[in-house]
Amino acid sequence: MNLDKFKKFKKESTVKITDSNTQKEIWSYTRVSSKEQTKKKYSIEGQIKHIEEYALDNDLVITQRHGGTYESAKRDFTRREFKLLIDNVRSAKKKPHAIAIKFISRFSRSGGSAIGLVEELVETLKVHLIETSSGLTTETEKGQMDIYSKLLHSKKENMMRMEMTLPALKDFVEEGNWLGRPPRGYTMYGEKVTNYKNRIKGQELKINEEGKILKKAWQWKSEGMPDFLIRQRLLDQYHFKMTKQSMSNMWRNPFYVGVSKHRMLDSPIIGKWPALVPEKIWDKVQALLQDAKRQSGYEKSKINEFRPLTGFIHCAQCGAPITSYIAKKKNVHYYKCQHGKGGNMNAFTTPRSLKVGVNDAFIDFLKQFELEDHKAEALKSILSTMLGRHADNNKDQVKNLKLQLKKVQEKIDKVDERYFLSENQNEEAYVKIKGKLESEIEIIKSKIQNVSGDLSNQDNYIEKAIDFSQNLSKHWNSGDLSSKLIIQQTLFPEGLIINPENREYRTKKMNGLISVIESIARDEKDSKSKKATQKGGLSSIVAGTGLEPVTFGL
Structure with a gap:
């Protein structure tokens, strides 16, 4: 049979042939887990050189380089450089043909989540992955499966390492040592710290200059000073910045009293580092934090412009800090003893109130200290x-x-x-x-x-x-909330005691x-x-x- 007559029925290929003179653009990613990985095959320089040689041999051009630092691959998006790489790929208008890595384990060791990420890169973003050490690429289905297999193997390797190292780490923590970066206020000395000047045999944690400043913050907190005033004072007096959240976390961290509560421990133990605050101060702060928790039965509010004495004054009958609330239906502000012994106290004097308001009584109290x-x-x-x-x-x-x-x-x-x-x-x-x-x-x-x-x-x-x-009373009465609180805390650093019956104040200090x-x-x-x-x-x-x-x- 003459087959030439059937040539006209042959379908033309729809595959677009790429011009061999056009180089494909790729991005590179390099990483090591720690500074101790200094062998050539794991070093950043070694990885970069290998990827560049691969690109040259395969007519590829590297247009962006990412990584180049020390980051653990246990979790993908806790790595700053890795996250930057993925974010850039997702947002780039002109996406690279592929991301080149010397070893797949340098890309990720997270297993299933890494496979999901590669799936997104390849199927959605049309960006491939290339392992230059083996030549594997997701451009073929077999290569994609092999790379997935290597990602799972990297995860398995990590798990095996953890099984070997966890018991040793637990023993290390149980001996009272600290694992990881110490909280603010301490400097760590040891065998593997990043600062070579601080490398010694064993481990030692010392209170640094920041710690000495934080010690003052703990003292102020134990005296009842609000967090925002403590942060302002730290900034004004010591040029020391601290966020609201980090300060809140510090009050609840037993590390500062010399106690370790690491998750590897069955129960808290005494650490080998010096306590920043005495146990007495710690207990005072915890009591204040407990007192500040929301009480049931009425809507308790934080300090506001109508109730600036909240937490600053204490009940003469039970010694507890006075809280406050607003009766929403009547739109009337009250102070209240936490234990109920002092009852409710109106914040302002009104024609219908039987007793002078707590705020007005405080104004009268300030007048007795005014200078003639x-x-x-x-x-x-x-x-x-x-x-x-x-x-x-x-x-x-x-x-x-x-x-x-x-x-x-x-x-x-x-x-x-x-x-x-x-x-x-x-x-x-x-x-x-x-x-x-x-x-x-x-x-x-x-x-x-x-x-x-x-x-x-x-x-x-x-x-x-x-x-x-x-004009103490005038400045307090006409000031905004911040001014009121500063005046109160400045003049009476330990607060005041109020008698709920007659609204008389007594000074602590x-x-x-x-x-x-x-x-x-x-x-x-x-x-x-x-x-x-x-x-x-x-x-x-x-x-x-x-x-x-x-x-x-x-």
Whole structure:
């Protein structure tokens, strides 16, 4: 039979033939798990070189490089560079033909989730995976199955390693050692820490300079100070930033009292590190946190502008902090003893109220501490001396800030050195890191300027302090919520005790300013008493909450 007559019935191929002169674009991804993996076949440099040679041999061009760092592959999207790679692939308008990795285990060890991710890359995004060490590629169905098999094998390897290492890790933790990065405020010394200067035999955790500052935060919290005021004071006095969530987590972390509650342990144990806070302070803070929990029976509110004394005042009958709530139907604000012994107390005095409102009673209480006009000169003399000491304090702050400035500049120098000496420069990462460090420098420089100049007008500060001392009740009553809370906590750092029956207040502990005013009022003519007042009052003001310039302007 002559088959040539059937040629006209042959269907043309619909497969598009790629021009052999057009190079396919690929992206590379490199990774090692730790700095200890320094063998050539696992090193970043070795991986990069192998992928480049593969691309050259197979007429491929690398247009983007990702990874190049130390990241564990146990979980995929906890790896910053890996997440960046996948996000870039998903968002890229012009997607690469493939992602090239020397070993599949460098891509992921998460098993099933990794297979799902590769499925998305190949089927949805049309981006393949290439293992350059073996030549396997998802471009063929067999190659795709082989890569899936290798991903599962990598997961199995991880599980086997964990079975071998978990018992040893458990013994390590049970001996009182810490596993992982220590919480803020501690520096770790050991055999495998990243900072080579801190490498020693065994393990040791030490409280660092941040820890010393955090210790003050714990003390303030145990005295009942609200978190937002603690964060503000840390920032104002020590230029120490802390988020709301991280502070909340810190109060509930037994690590700071020297106790380990690691999940590998059957029960908590005493750790081998020094406690940042005594057990007594820890117990006080936990009691305050417990008292702050929502109570049933009415809608308890947090501190607000109509009930600024919430948690600040304590019941004279049971000693518990006073909570507050709003009766929504009547739109009336009340304070309430947690244990019910003091009953409900109206926040404001109204024509129908039988007793004076708690807020109005507090205003009357403040009036008794207000300085009379003819006694202002005595306070001016004391404040002048205090501001001189405050200036000395500022010099120390400037010194510390300049030290911080030097450290950040050294980090910038290292970033520049690594970038310019690297053969594989990641310009995007370099610009991002350097920009962040330069922003830190600008912030520190601004703080140095503020601290250096905040006492440039001493007379103005003194006048504001006198005005504040003569009008305590007026400033509190007219201020916003933040101002009210600052005034309360500044003047009475341990809060006040209120008698629910007669709405009378008693002080627990007064700020140095109030002590000075009281002493001046007792005997302004007695020179010996004056000297003693100045000495004791200044000590209280400077060492305690203090009359910072910002307080003068309240």
